Amino acid sequence: MKAIVSVFAQDSKGITAYVTGLLAEKEINILDITQTLMQGYFAMIMLVDLADCALPFDELARFLREKGAQRSMDIHIQRQDIFEAMHRI
Amino acid sequence: MSYLINSSEIIQTIEMIDQQHLDVRTVTMGINLLDCASEDMDACCRKVYDKICRRAEKLVETGCAIEREFGIPIVNKRVSVSPISMVAAACRAEDYTPLAQAMDRAAKTVGINFIGGFSALAHKGFTDSDLKLIHSIPRALTETELVCGSVNVASTRAGINMDAVALMGRIIRQTAERAPMGCAKLVVFANAVEDNPFMAGAFHGVGEPECVINVGVSGPGVVAHALRDCQGKPFDVVAETVKKTAFKITRMGQLVAQEASRRLGVPFGVVDLSLAPTPAIGDSVAEILEIMGLEKCGGHGTTAALALLNDAVKKGGVMASSHVGGLSGAFIPVSEDAGMISAVEAGALSIDKLEAMTCVCSVGLDMIAVPGDTPAETLSALIADEAAIGMVNNKTTAVRVIPAIGKTVGDRVDFGGLLGSAPVMPLRSGSAAAFIARGGRIPAPLHSLKN
Numbered sequence: 001m002k003a004i005v006s007v008f009a010q011d012s013k014g015i016t017a018y019v020t021g022l023l024a025e026k027e028i029n030i031l032d033i034t035q036t037l038m039q040g041y042f043a044m045i046m047l048v049d050l051a052d053c054a055l056p057f058d059e060l061a062r063f064l065r066e067k068g069a070q071r072s073m074d075i076h077i078q079r080q081d082i083f084e085a086m087h088r089i
Numbered sequence: 090m091s092y093l094i095n096s097s098e099i100i101q102t103i104e105m106i107d108q109q110h111l112d113v114r115t116v117t118m119g120i121n122l123l124d125c126a127s128e129d130m131d132a133c134c135r136k137v138y139d140k141i142c143r144r145a146e147k148l149v150e151t152g153c154a155i156e157r158e159f160g161i162p163i164v165n166k167r168v169s170v171s172p173i174s175m176v177a178a179a180c181r182a183e184d185y186t187p188l189a190q191a192m193d194r195a196a197k198t199v200g201i202n203f204i205g206g207f208s209a210l211a212h213k214g215f216t217d218s219d220l221k222l223i224h225s226i227p228r229a230l231t232e233t234e235l236v237c238g239s240v241n242v243a244s245t246r247a248g249i250n251m252d253a254v255a256l257m258g259r260i261i262r263q264t265a266e267r268a269p270m271g272c273a274k275l276v277v278f279a280n281a282v283e284d285n286p287f288m289a290g291a292f293h294g295v296g297e298p299e300c301v302i303n304v305g306v307s308g309p310g311v312v313a314h315a316l317r318d319c320q321g322k323p324f325d326v327v328a329e330t331v332k333k334t335a336f337k338i339t340r341m342g343q344l345v346a347q348e349a350s351r352r353l354g355v356p357f358g359v360v361d362l363s364l365a366p367t368p369a370i371g372d373s374v375a376e377i378l379e380i381m382g383l384e385k386c387g388g389h390g391t392t393a394a395l396a397l398l399n400d401a402v403k404k405g406g407v408m409a410s411s412h413v414g415g416l417s418g419a420f421i422p423v424s425e426d427a428g429m430i431s432a433v434e435a436g437a438l439s440i441d442k443l444e445a446m447t448c449v450c451s452v453g454l455d456m457i458a459v460p461g462d463t464p465a466e467t468l469s470a471l472i473a474d475e476a477a478i479g480m481v482n483n484k485t486t487a488v489r490v491i492p493a494i495g496k497t498v499g500d501r502v503d504f505g506g507l508l509g510s511a512p513v514m515p516l517r518s519g520s521a522a523a524f525i526a527r528g529g530r531i532p533a534p535l536h537s538l539k540n
Contacts, residue, residue, distance in 0.1 A: 004099060032094050045096050057158050076103065078160035085344040086337045087098040 001050045001057075002031070002080040005064070009073035011042040019044065019075065022067050026060060027052040047080065106161060110310035110372040111338065113345050114365050115165040116152050117286035119293035119301040119358065120144045122171040122206075130182040134191035137176065141168060141195035141204070144300055144355075149200040151352045155345055163345065164507075168196065169291035169303075170206035178218035185222050189229035189236045196235040203274075205291035207238035210281070213247040213530070223256060227263040230271040237289035243279035243476035245483050249531040254476065258469030258525065265461075265492040272491040273424075273456065273504050277472050279479030279486045284359050285415040290452075290487060301358035302350045303415060306342030306406075307365040308334070310372045312398075316380045327381060328401045335362060335405030343410040361415025362406035363451060364398070366426035368509035374398075374419050375428025375438075386428055387438025395419060396449035416485060418451025424504060424511035425456055433512045440514055448478050453486040458502045458511035461494040468492070470521035473531075481534050 007019050016035065023030060028048050035044040053060060061077050068075030105111040125136035145168050152166040170176070170192065177185050189207050196204040207229055209219040226238055240257055243249035257277045264271040276290040283294020286303035293301070315334045319326050342360045350357035366374045375386035378394040399418045407413050421443065423429045432438035440457070447453040453475045459468075472488045479486030493502045493513050503510040 004094075006099060006103060034094050034096050036096060043096065043100065045094050045099050047094050058154075061157060076160060079158050081344060082159045082161065082341060083095075083099055083102055085340045086102055087095070 003048055003050055003077050004080050004083060005046045005048055006076045007042070007044040007068070007073055009042050009071070011037055011040055015042055015073065016044060018071060019073075022064065023048060026055055026063070105308075105311050109308070109314045110367070110369060111308050111341070112162040112164050113304060113342055114307040114363070115167050115286050115288075115305040116148070116163055116345065116349050117167040117169055117291055117303050117305065118145050118148050118353075118355065119169045119284070119297055119303060120171075121293060121297065121299045122176045123295075125176055126179040128179055128181055130180050130187055133177060133180055134187050137170075137188060138191045138195045141170065141192065142198050145199040145201065147353060151349060155348050155352070159345065159348075161341060161345060165203065166201050167286070167288060167291065168199070168201055168204045169286070169293045170204065171293050171295065172208040172210055173206055174209035174216065174218045174222040175295070177222065178216065183221055184228070185225040186229045186232060189225070189233045192236050193233035201235070203235050203237055203288040205237040205239070205288050206293060207236050208240065208292040210241045211253045212241050212244040212250055212279075214250060215253065223260055226260050226275060227267055227271065230264055230274050231267040237274040237276075237291065239276040239278055239281065239290045239292060241278040241281040242472065243480050245280055245480050246533055248533040249279070249473065249476045249480060251473065251525070251531060252528045254473050255466075255469050255525045255528060257472055258465040258467070261468050261490065262465045262492055265494050269491050269493060269502055270504060273489065273508050275489065277488045279476040280484060282415060282485055286361050287363060287365065287416060287420075289489065297358070298356055300355045302346060302353065302355050303358040303361060304342050304346035304349070305361040305363055305365065305415065306338050307363065308338040309364045309366050309374050309377055311338060312364060312402075313371065313373070313377045313380055316377060324397060328397055331398060331401035332405030335402045336409045338362075339406035339409035357412070359412045359414030360406070360410040362402055362410070362413055362417045363415070364402055364419040366420065366422065366429075367507055368425055368427055370427055373426045373428035374421055375426055375432055379428065385435055385437035386432040387442045391442060392445050392449055395421070395446050399450045416451045420452055420455065421446055421450055422456035422489075423514070424458070424502075424509040425507060426509070430510070430512060433514055440516055444474060444478070447475060447486055448482060451485070453479070454488045454490060456489055456491070456508065456511060458491045458493045458496075458513045459516055460497045460513055461492055462497070463492050463516060464520070464522070466520065466522040466525040467516060469525045471516070473525070477531070
């Protein structure tokens with residue numbers, strides 16, 4: 001299953017390293033990644049493949065949310081289908 | 090097809106959900122109960138309870154799982170059942186309240202927040218069972234928590250059953266005298282639809298399959314946000330913007346509907362494209378009309394603005410879903426819409442304007458509190474006017490009014506939760522008693538010579 005991981009945080013050093021580290025820990029492969037700064041606010045969006053991730057989706061979402069909160073980041077994971085459905089015909 | 094990240098699309102979707110109240114308003118499972126008929130009321134109740142519990146066992150769990158995976162809130166999980174007047178027709182009992190209680194227990198067991206279908210279709214006349222059901226409404230809806238009921242009193246093909254209109258005025262009063270909340274769960278329809286997923290008017294029509302999943306999408310906040318970027322632009326741009334937004338909202342609803350249908354092993358019925366407001370700030374249909382340029386919802390221009398909105402929502406949504414149905418349009422429930430409440434309190438929105446608005450929007454006089462001393466005949470006359478609008482214009486109309494017992498204009502009735510709170514609105518004076526006392530049927534309108 002493919003999913004979109006979105007990360008929103010105040011810009012600081014090491015955000016990408018921290019988040020990709022969390023994903024690697026759970027055997028999640030990153031397929032595409034994009035990041036931008038919006039008025040000092042960091043936004044990173046990743047397309048990931050969950051094929052090798054043993055954790056159920058719910059628990060993974062909770063894990064990312066909690067790990068994100070520890071560093072004052074908002075980390076969401078959502079199935080990719082929703083973005084495709086809403087924006088592509 | 091490989092998906093490439095487009096950050097603006099993704100951020101837009103996340104903002105719609107996080108800041109603009111985008112949600113799937115309801116996933117409603119329609120369940121046929123006609124096979125639960127029995128001469129014995131207890132046996133019928135047992136069958137009804139068992140069947141609802143069996144069919145909807147996994148509804149809430151599945152809804153919650155979809156919600157978490159897609160990151161889309163699914164606010165309500167609900168069940169609609171076959172009109173109980175048909176299910177109970179074989180019962181010897183006079184009072185159908187036990188069936189409502191069985192529905193209520195089943196709803197609580199499966200964890201849904203409303204169950205609809207304590208209904209009768211009496212647009213041309215009453216069956217004995219319709220009458221028993223209607224007379225059971227005051228007790229049934231006030232002695233249960235989650236059961237919703239509806240009565241269809243008119244249709245474009247059959248005309249208006251004025252005996253039913255007269256009776257429903259009295260039933261609404263009796264229900265209000267027991268508990269005003271009962272009236273918030275009771276809808277009187279003209280041209281009721283069989284696949285509506287929204288409460289309180291949902292029931293599982295006789296033309297429907299054994300079991301079906303219907304999804305209601307919402308999103309007034311998203312439309313309002315999109316229209317804020319069109320300040321001063323012509324209506325062509327406004328309509329186009331609403332269409333594009335409705336398309337996106339509906340695609341999301343369609344995805345959720347298909348996913349729920351696949352996981353539950355139940356066929357997908359329709360997506361109902363309705364802009365259903367909630368009392369939350371920024372989730373209001375009235376606000377959309379005001380963004381279009383009206384100082385206050387209810388002023389002159391409101392009907393035109395609503396007509397544009399209602400039509401554009403449908404046009405945008407139709408292409409986004411394989412099957413569109415239900416009520417589809419914009420809802421204008423007063424108590425559930427912060428902008429409507431504020432317009433009533435400012436004296437800008439009257440019952441007459443609301444009636445005019447129902448000519449061009451999806452339903453009717455919805456969640457309106459009226460003075461507690463309103464006579465039953467006046468309520469019936471209000472229903473007759475709405476039914477006439479529905480009958481002549483080939484559309485669904487409905488009345489859900491709450492006589493606020495012991496209260497008068499200027500007071501407020503609080504329903505809590507999604508149902509919100511309603512300021513008591515003045516009605517026109519002048520009795521309709523002699524008009525309502527006539528009874529009989531208003532014939533169906535002519536379908537030709539349309540000028």
